[in-house]
Amino acid sequence: MRRLPLLALVAALALGGCTSPSDGEPPATTPSTSATPTGTVPTETVPPDPGPDPRVGECHALSFGQAVAVVGRTAPVPCRRRHTAQTYFVGRLDLETGAGFTRRVDSRAAQRQARQACTTRLPxxxxxxxxxxxLSMARAVWFTPSPRRAEAGADWFRxxxxVVAAPERLLRLPRRTRGWGDTPAIAMCATAAPGTPQFARVACGGGHSWRAVTTVDLPGRRLPRQAAIAARMEASCRDAARAQxxxxxxxxxxxxxxxxxxxxAGQRYGICWVPA
Structure with missing residues (x-):
């Protein structure tokens, strides 16, 4: 949650939704014409194709770059094949405004609707x-139709x-992911102690030397000073480390x-780490 910092990834992975040119759209159609006995040439307009709607349970072989995009539909692959993403919810965008205008699918309001729905349903x-x-490397990402598909009537979000396996690399997923959140392999670990040059977040299923054990909420609307954060986190981190x-x-x-x-980006907590 892109290493990207934890919430920088969420910001990147949602930080989180998907602008991808691979929407699978057909090339623009050419109006057909036919001659008539009177010599006039009527034009037949072919309506634009909104494309198929995504479905819950579909699997996708996304690259890290595709996962951090927000607009466009990637083609599904059979879940028995290698894949890095699975669709767990499909909803409808509310694109109508009170003033009678229609929002673009890549507008902030539309993307905010998709982000909130997807992040709320992931747990x-x-x-x-x-x-x-x-304390997991699981992330929600979302996709909306391309503007052209939206003009043709597509209003879904997916x-x-x-799961981020390592910086800019996604983990291969199993066929079914429902109820998969307690899998140790997707827990948050690191290659070195936080604050060192070698530090990078990785899934615990890969090589690691530290692991995240708990989080500590930080109050207030503004980011506290480092000394205040350290003082607030110390007791909780010490107790968690002692227990481990x-x-x-x-x-x-x-x-x-x-x-x-x-x-x-919304991360209002600190993370406590212990050697693995």
């Missing part, structure tokens, strides 16, 4: 609470589950506070 799909998913340690008198931990970018 239910994975059978985890939103707080539990903070919510896909992806073999020796309750000998343990270490690391505290990670949100960056300005993460805070602005």
């Amino acid at each position: 239910q799909h994975l059978a985890r609470t939103p707080r539990e998913l903070r 919510c896909d589950l992806v 340690a073999d020796d309750p008198l000998d343990f270490v931990w690391s505290q990670e506070s949100p960056t300005r970018e993460q805070w602005d």
Whole structure:
């Protein structure tokens, strides 16, 4: 949640929805004409094709770049084949405004509607609470029709589950992902201690040396000073580290506070880490 920082990924992965040219649209049609006995040439207008609607349960072989786009429909693949995304919800966009105008599918309002619906439904799909998913590399991404498809009547939005395996790399998913949220392989781990140059978030199914164990909420509308964040997180991180340690008198931990970018994207919590 793009490494991208945690919420930078969410901002990127939703930070989260999808502008992709691979919409599968046919080339523009050429009006057909035919001669008549009177010599006039009537023109037949072919209505634009809105394309097929996505369906829940479809699988997609997305690249990381496709997952961080927001407009366009990618073609599904059989779920028995290699895939990195699975559709868990399909909804309808409300594109009509009170003033009688129609919003574009790539407008902020339309994308906000898709983002809220997809992020709200992901915990239910994975059978985890939103707080539990903070410690997971599972992310919601969303797609809406291209403007051309929307002009033809397409008004859907599609919510896909992806799992970030490593910076700019998605994890291969199983055929079914409902209730899959407690899988240890998709938990949040790291290649090094937070704050070091080697630090990168990875799924725990890959090589790692640290793992995230809990989060600490940070109050207020403005990002607190680092000293205030550290003081607020210390007791919770220490207790979590002690609970994970073999020796309750000998343990270490690391505290990670949100960056300005993460805070602005909505991450109002810090993360506690322990050696794996």
